[in-house]
Amino acid sequence: MKWRVPVAVASGLALALIAAARAEQGSQAAGSPAQAPAVRSLHVQGNVWMINAGTVNVAVQIGDQGVLLVDTGPEGLAEAILTEVRRLAGDRPIRYIVNTHSHRDHTGGNAKIASAGKSIISGNFAAQAGAGAADAAKILAHEQTQVRMQAEGPDGVPAAGWPTDTFFVAKDAFYFNGEAVELLHQPNAHTSGDVIVHFRKSDVIAAGDAYINTTFPVINREHGGSYAGIVAALNRIIDITVPRDKAEGGTYVIPGHGRLADEADVVDYRDMATIVRDRVGDAIGRKMSLEQVKAARLVRDYEGRFGASQGTWTTDAFIEAAYRSLSPARPAAGAR
Numbered sequence: 001m002k003w004r005v006p007v008a009v010a011s012g013l014a015l016a017l018i019a020a021a022r023a024e025q026g027s028q029a030a031g032s033p034a035q036a037p038a039v040r041s042l043h044v045q046g047n048v049w050m051i052n053a054g055t056v057n058v059a060v061q062i063g064d065q066g067v068l069l070v071d072t073g074p075e076g077l078a079e080a081i082l083t084e085v086r087r088l089a090g091d092r093p094i095r096y097i098v099n100t101h102s103h104r105d106h107t108g109g110n111a112k113i114a115s116a117g118k119s120i121i122s123g124n125f126a127a128q129a130g131a132g133a134a135d136a137a138k139i140l141a142h143e144q145t146q147v148r149m150q151a152e153g154p155d156g157v158p159a160a161g162w163p164t165d166t167f168f169v170a171k172d173a174f175y176f177n178g179e180a181v182e183l184l185h186q187p188n189a190h191t192s193g194d195v196i197v198h199f200r201k202s203d204v205i206a207a208g209d210a211y212i213n214t215t216f217p218v219i220n221r222e223h224g225g226s227y228a229g230i231v232a233a234l235n236r237i238i239d240i241t242v243p244r245d246k247a248e249g250g251t252y253v254i255p256g257h258g259r260l261a262d263e264a265d266v267v268d269y270r271d272m273a274t275i276v277r278d279r280v281g282d283a284i285g286r287k288m289s290l291e292q293v294k295a296a297r298l299v300r301d302y303e304g305r306f307g308a309s310q311g312t313w314t315t316d317a318f319i320e321a322a323y324r325s326l327s328p329a330r331p332a333a334g335a336r
Contacts, residue, residue, distance in 0.1 A: 046202025100208025
């Protein structure tokens with residue numbers, strides 16, 4: 001393993017998830033008590049499963065060497081996710097957790113799930129690590145993810161859930177459960193520390209929030225995200241994926257949120273993102289203000305599929321993030 005900085009398909013499932021979400025929303029609107037989101041799993045192909053926990057997806061690779069998770073979901077669902085992992089994997093130990101980025105809906109379960117695992121420590125390092133060092137799974141991430149977690153302090157993921165190993169290069173990889181696992185840093189996409197995980201033999205990609213298919217792209221500018229980075233990430237996923245001949249499938253893509261996808265799904269989403277980018281960019285070039293762009297409803301043909309008028313990521317929030325991300329950078333005060 002080349003860790004650079006060690007530190008101490010299913011349309012049926014998609015319809016079922018949509019129906020469950022609508023039923024849950026309806027019961028809450030009617031005043032009935034909110035129920036914990038269901039945790040479901042789907043075998044994707046090869047060694048990889050997808051666990052859907054509420055609105056978040058967790059990828060799980062299972063084999064003779066143990067279990068690797070990509071993200072751990074929100075803290076409140078950690079026990080349910082752990083139960084589902086044990087149901088799928090039996091007594092195989094959890095060895096690794098890979099975080100695609102720092103946000104707590106993907107990393108909130110880190111501490112609990114890591115503490116249920118076992119690291120592989122051998123050779124001279126075993127003595128240096130000390131007693132108890134192997135009594136938890138390793139948490140792997142890009143160094144920007146660790147920096148973000150540390151910056152959030154007590155309001156974020158507890159220190160027990162921070163990465164134990166980080167990397168800073170464009171690509172890192174290791175071999176686990178009979179296949180190469182590639183960690184591809186996709187800078188300044190959803191955040192500054194996004195990682196796309198490619199299980200090469202299983203032919204599955206876990207994309208994190210660099211690709212979702214439930215809303216317009218979520219550009220977290222506060223955490224280093226950008227529109228250009230999102231489009232670059234989508235194009236990188238498309239470069240890796242290969243469709244099955246004259247059929248659905250081939251390389252499967254597990255989004256951070258939404259249904260299991262293949263290359264055609266990502267291409268459709270990339271095309272939408274590119275068209276919207278060009279529309280907003282043209283409006284900026286014509287000196288339209290943010291309010292004028294919002295009033296022009298440049299994404300009205302996509303609102304029915306990806307838009308929202310309430311919640312954490314509304315259509316207006318997306319347009320504002322796109323407008324600010326695509327606007328030319330202003331020179332610093334006093335600069336010539």
